[in-house]
Structures are given as structure tokens and as C-alpha cells.
Amino acid sequence: MAIFHMNFKNISAGDGRSAVASASYRSGEVLYRDADEKNYEYPRVVKPETFIMLPENAPEWASDRERLWNEVEAKENKANSRYAKEFNIALPVELSDEEQRELLTNYIQETFVDSGMVADVAIHRDHPENPHAHVMLTNRPFNADGTWGQKAKTEYILDENGNKTRTEQGNIRQRKVWLVDWDKPGKVDEWRGQWAQVVNQYFELKKMPDRISEKTLKEQGIELPATKHVGVNNQAEERAEYNELVKEQRSNLSRQENVDEKIVAERRLIALKEHMSFKEKGQVAKLGKELQTYIEIDQLRDKQRM
Template sequence: MAIYHARVKTFSRAKGHSSVAAAAYRAGLLLVDEKTGSRHDYRRRGGVVETRCVVPDDAPDWSMVPAQLWSAAEHAERRKDATVAREFEVALPHELNDDQRSALAAEITRALVQRYRFAAQASVHAPDAKDGLNWHLHILATTRRLDAEGLADKTRELDGGPSGKSEVEWVREMVAKVTNAHLEAAEVRVQVDHRSLEAQAADAMARGDLVAAALLTRQPTQHVGKNASALARRGEDVDRAEGNTAIHEANSQQFERLLETFEPMVPTAGHGPEQARRERRQANKRAGLDLALPDGSQMIGVRGLVGLSIGQLTVPPKAPGPSTQDIFGEAVRLWLDGALAAVVDGLRSTRRFLEEHASRLAAFADHPRLRADLRELVKRLKTLRRWATEGKRRQLAERHALKLLHRAEHALEEFVENNPKPTDGTEKEWARRRGRRLAAIEQRLAALKAAREAVAPAAEAVGEQSLSGAVEAVEEWSDRMLQSYPIDSDALAPGFGPIDPAALKAIEANQSSRPPRLH
């Protein structure tokens, strides 16, 4: 079964990265960083099947030569914390042959270059594990667009924020579509899916494919990384690798319990339990797992299905959770929290509702809607508490940032005092150690600047506005609950309809000093 994987990451000077070093490693080349004079020689590394440079149509000829391309990329960035390259890491189906994988890698790279107009170096890597399944593609791209004149403006749309998230989602979807088209052309009857496991499971349930949904409703494992993987292969303990093994075991046990429940109810034709077991055995084999149940059968991983149904088949729901009394008690505790002291005068309906909580609970404890409505009140009270403490939290953050700056400055003074500049040929090491302390001071200065901006009048005005919105949101909900659950009437007032999403967005919570009193 083909594996889907697509990830985007960056290389930054602030973390000591070099685009020249990254390009040399991924392509198995010897490249010299003209900016620093460092040689990066990876000509002896194995696993590099092919490397190609893909550039826009009007790009200059030198951009097709890795040594010249990445040297230009380094010189184009002047900031010492600049992002110097961006990488797209993509899994290639092991079901394809070498030529088919090469064509797939080329098309994915061309699609990226066409959209962002940067220069890209694409390297296909062969698996380094015994199973021979982990074929993958590294696309190293410049962070600037490339035109006839050379490297131009930065590809800001790929930076963080909403724009970056939407572009990453486009990349993931494009990789899935192109991969599936090549699998279909090769007459390979498998497909990949870029969506989350939850979305795929929901889609399987909508199609009525219970076993497929069970396969997809599993707890995902964590990426281990090449360094940790190498340690694990040498037999050393690696926390994340051990955690992944535990996740696989828990998934497998839960999945077997589900199949025991569903097997008598699922038709034998089509995607049945036995096929599900075979697919998970293959997945476990690819993951390098050799898990077995007490009866000798191999384990299969999924996380459990909750509250799902197909026709007459219903999976029992989860435990009901906190009772109505518990939720009412949480609301009262939030009200008595000293955090709300500064805004209590503006919460008259909330005071009235909670003062009469014993009577309301006696009258409406069994009403099916009260529990959900109280949950919403608790949610809004928590948001209010968060906003009420926001100003104090920002002031503490400023003091903490100043304290850390003073520590960094003291560390530099102490180093210079105890380690005079040497004259015996070790100046470079001394400068490196001193540079680390200077860099720490710069980082602390930047953090202090950000903390002071957060307590500036403009930021405080925004916080006050958000606090007012949170107060209004709590009062609005309390008013509605007073009308819906009147203790002076035996009849429940008509429901007040769904929650307004716009009102919910205006909320977030707080903390202060003296507690309000209920009287």
C-alpha cells in the first residue's frame, strides 16, 4: 500500500543552517560555500538515485548548476537570521519502478516551480532500510523567485500565518493528486490521501465502510527523525521510538477488540475484517514492527470508534462525563474566583443565575438541554477569566524578559572577565564562545522588545476591548438561561436556539484579586 508523506521545512542561519550544505548532502555533491569558505563533501554518501535542477523558463543558465545556484542563494540573503532555503520532502510509492518514480518526482517539482517561480534542486533517495519501501524525494528550493535577472523577491506566501497554511495545504493536495495520477497510469491499484486520519475515517463511515473507518481511526505516531532512527538501529533507547511502539501496541489491541465486536455484523464480501488484518499486517511490516497477540496473530493498529453507526450497527458511546451538578459547581467556582473581581459589577444576570443555582438545579437537573447550556456558560466564564488576567500576565512577561536579558549580559561580562582574549592561536574558539553569549543577548533584547510592545497603550486598548466583549458574552448567555430555566414557573421557556458563532469568537478568560461575594 502506497504511503503518503509531504512535509515543508525551512533552513535558517539563526539555527546554523547553510543552503550550500543542505544541497550538497541531498545531492551527494562536493560544494564550497563561497561566503564562509566551508567545504561540504558528500560524494561518498549512498542512496542518491538522481538529482535535477528545475527553474523557470526565463531563468539564467547558471541557475541549473548547483554550485552556482546555492552560492547565489547565500549571497542574496544579508540578514544573519535569514531563511536561506525551503525543503519539500515527499514520499514516492515503492510500487512504481525507477523511471516512473523519476517522472513523478519531475512533475511534482515542476508544479512547485510553476506556482512559486523559485529554483529547485530535486533529489530522489533510495530506501536505507532492509524492506526497501522508503523511497522519497527532497526538493530544496530557494526562498526567492528567479527571473532573467537572477534571484528577486522573497516567496512570502510560504511564510507562516493563514497564507502559509493554505499554501502548505495546496502543496499536500497537489502531491496527492499527482501521485495518484501516476499510480493510475502505472496500473497500480492503490491511492494516497493527503487528508487527516479523522477526515478519512469520517468519509469511510459516510460510505458505509466500517472496517476501513476502523483502520483509519488510529492514534498517529510521531516522526522520529534521522538521528534518533540511527540510534534506534544501533540498539540504543530512543524515547520517541519507544513511544511509537507503545502507540502501535495500544492501537492493535483496540482494533482487535473492535473486529471481534463487528465481525459477526459485517458482510463477508468486500472490505471485511480479514482484509483489514492483512492490510494492517503489511503496514506494521513497513513500519519495522513485529507485534504479536497471545494467540500468535499479528497486531493491527487503530484507535477505537466512538458514537458511530451504520444501519442497525451502533458503536456504544463514551462514558457520559461530568454530571449536571458537577458542571454547575464548576460554574460557581469560576464565579467565586478572585479573577472576576474587577468585572463582577457588569455581570448582574450571571450573579442572579448562579445565586439561585440550587433552586434551578432542583427544578431542571433532569432536563436534557441544561447540561449543554451549562457547559457553554463555563466556557464563556473561562474565556472571561483569561482576558481579565491578560494585562497582568503581559506585565509579568515583560519583567521576566528583562530578568533574562540581565542574566545574559552578566554571562558575557563573566566570560570576558574570566577568559581574556588569547594570543596562542585559540582566538577562533574564544571568539566562537563569546559570539554565543552575544547572540543570546540579541535574542533576549528581541524578546524584551516584543514583551514591551505587548504592554504598550495600543495593545492594552485591544485587551480592554476583548475583555468588554467577554463580559458581554457571559451576560448574554446568562440572560438567555434566566429566560429558559425560570424557577418561578413549572414550564420550561422555549429554547433560545443555536449559539451565535460571532459571539463565541469575541471571548477569552481572566484572573484578579478579591473574590466577589454571593449575597
């Protein structure tokens, strides 16, 4: 069954993150970071399929993963700088590896690269039932000569005669004008909708019945699970525990962007079960049966690390 899963995040200096370290983790490559003069290495059992897609005007060195993200960190050198956008995306299991790559690269090219972004792509196939990709995107365009361009410029607010205006305090009035629309409100929703459209068009071309949607649970009319009344009988403790689980699931569901994402978790859960005890497997199975909903996979990972 085809599923929709696509989450966007920022890789920011203000969060203590590194673009170089992030690229190393996703690609499985050893990358040297100039800022702290150290190598970053995150070995993987299954080597990811990686490649970099360049926009027009990008210099040749941008195809070098290590240099690219070191250059980004050098350019975006403020304490709160955002180095990159990233998104992770589920690939349709109904398609072959080659078809998945073709679908993904066409989408990235038309949606991001053609607008001026560099896309650093890592396709992970650690588990056949959970093919997905991590894509890091640059936040700054390139000039025609291959140098870094501006993300925004300052524009003075003029009067009807073309003269600069001032505030009551005497300061010249000005505003920030973005030169790219990558951060405008609603842009992420637009990108998510474009992915659903591209996948569905591909399915239709292949005469496949599957379809996906970027719509939220609420938009799809999915009901949240109800809690049970906590009585005074001997099942009160069990019901209280159940209610806590339901509340947790409600919180998880409110963060999910599509009902199909529960299938992503189920697929990942299969891969994690081999690391769980018999008791843990039983608890997870019981919870899934009772709630018929998504189990937050990150919480399971956290538990595994403890």
C-alpha cells in the same frame, strides 16, 4: 501498497543551518561554501539521482548546485534569513524508477517551477522498499533579466484622496505586500493535496487500484491507542511501561500527517534492523504488535547513534 508521506521544512540561518551544506548532504556531492571557506562532503554508498529544474528567467548559473546555494546565502544575508524550503516525499514503490521520476518531475514543474522557484532534486534509492526524494526550493523569484527579484514590497496606506495616512504617533502607515504566495496560510496543505491528486490520477491512468490521501489521522477517523489501568499487582510495572510507550506513540501519531506514514517507518525499519541487537529487534517487534501503530523512526536513528 501506496503510501502518502510529504513533509515541509525551512532551511534557515536562524536555526544555524546552511543551504550549501544541506544541498551537499542531499545530493552526495562535495560543495564548497563561500561563507566559511570550507568543503562540505557527505559520502553515500548509493549515489542519489540529482537534477536542478529552473523556472523562466532563471540565469544559466542557477543550474550549478554549488553556485546556486552560495548565491542564495549571499543574497539572504540576515541572521534570520530563510534560505530555502525543502520537502521530502515518498515515491510509489508500485512504479518503476522511470515512472517515479516522471511523476515527480511533472509535479515539481507544475507546482513549484512554473511559479518561479528553482527546484534542487535528489532521489534516494538506498533501499528498494523506500524510494523517496528530497527537494530544496528557492524562496525568492527572478526578475526578467535573471537577477534576484523581491519577495515582498512596502505599500503605503492611503486615504480616500490618495494621501498617505499616519498613526496616532505620527508615523506613516504602511504594510507588507508579498509578491509571491509561497508562504501564505494553507499553501503547504494545497501542495500536499496536489501531490495526492497527481499520484491518484497516475494510478488511474495505469489502471492501478492503489490510492493515497493527504488527510490527517483525525480526518480519516483513526483512533489513538488506549492506555491500560495501572494496578497494584505484579504487572503494574509492565503496564506503567506500556502506558509510557502508548503516550509516546500518541505524541508521534499527533505529528503524523497520514495513516500511511506508518508504512514509511516500517520500510525504513527493515533497513535499520541489520544494525540492531537481537534484544532490540524483539522489543521493536513486540511494541509494533501490541500498538499496531507507527514507531517514530527518528528516535530509532537517535538510539543507533548513541
